[in-house]
Amino acid sequence: MAHLIETNATTGRAEIAYAGKTPWHGLGQQLTPDAPIEVWQREAGLNWEAKASPVFFESARAREVDALSVEPVRVPIEGLFAVHRDDNDLPLGVVTDRYRIHQPGEILDFFDTLVKSAGFTLDVAGAIKGGKRIWALANVNREACVLGDDAVRGYLLLSTGFDGATATVGQFTSIRVVCNNTLSAADSESSPSRFSMRHSMAFDASLMRDKLGLVVSGFDGMMDGYRRLARESVSTQYVNTFLHQFYKPTVNEATGQLKEHRGFNKVMDLFEGRGMGADLSGARGTKWGLLNAMTQYIDHERGRNVDSRLSSAWFGAGERQKREAESMLLS
16 A cells, blocks of 8 residues: 555554544544553554564475375475564564564553653554554653744654564654654764664563663753754855755756755755744754754655655654764754
8 A cells, every 4th residue: 555554454444543643644543641551552553463484485396295286395494484463464574593573562561661650651653564663652741942932842762673674772852843843863972862672682671671761861962952053053055065965966967067956955945944943043044944954854745655754754764864964963
């Protein structure tokens, strides 16, 4: 289907649940913030387990079954396993025998305990690509203003995948309220913004809890950085140089003239006044405004559709690009 958030063939419902405001494309089941985690798991379409089964291939050779028929020979591939859902057998990935599955229920139970003990609020949970990645987002109930009424809220995002390459990741992120931009907090030595747990080890709730405590403690430092960006004006030359590091121009072979990348033009338009919140005093002509112009492009305009943008902005190339941009602006 067009959406990465799929409709479960058995239940006929999108594999996402949320509390409060309807997210993105209006899909999913709305819950009360205090709904039990078992309800979240069911309504988000995460009430299944990932199983690992041996990988086989069919040999060109065949064996005789009886006088009238033969069947292909199935040959096992040693050390390889196919990860699949136990509710509908959808394949999720191929892994080695060293892979340790971090189950959806295991992730949600941990997040539920963390949310309740720390005073957070579970906002959204779901799966994309049929369960190849699952995730949950919690409001850490911290909010502050960069300048004036330009508010930023802190969130904790927990996700994992089953493809053999995707780790279980807890990361601190923030959302600028005026435009719903999802900012990717840049790491600092004193307060890392994310923690990854590889699938070479079993899910360790104690280790994850300790590391995420450090992640969330970086909210005040993050806000100090954003306020510094809002006080630093930038020239047109600075903006051009900065954006060309991400969106390089191309040369028209016929004329020899440079042609700007679509992303360069879009971000420049947003920065120069068309972006949401671009007219606020701390954003107009500043590094803070430049960061948000780029974030708005990645979150709300780039990509094929709204949930492909979500996947990129939270988990893929868009998220990495936002982190790199913030690090460069803060350096």
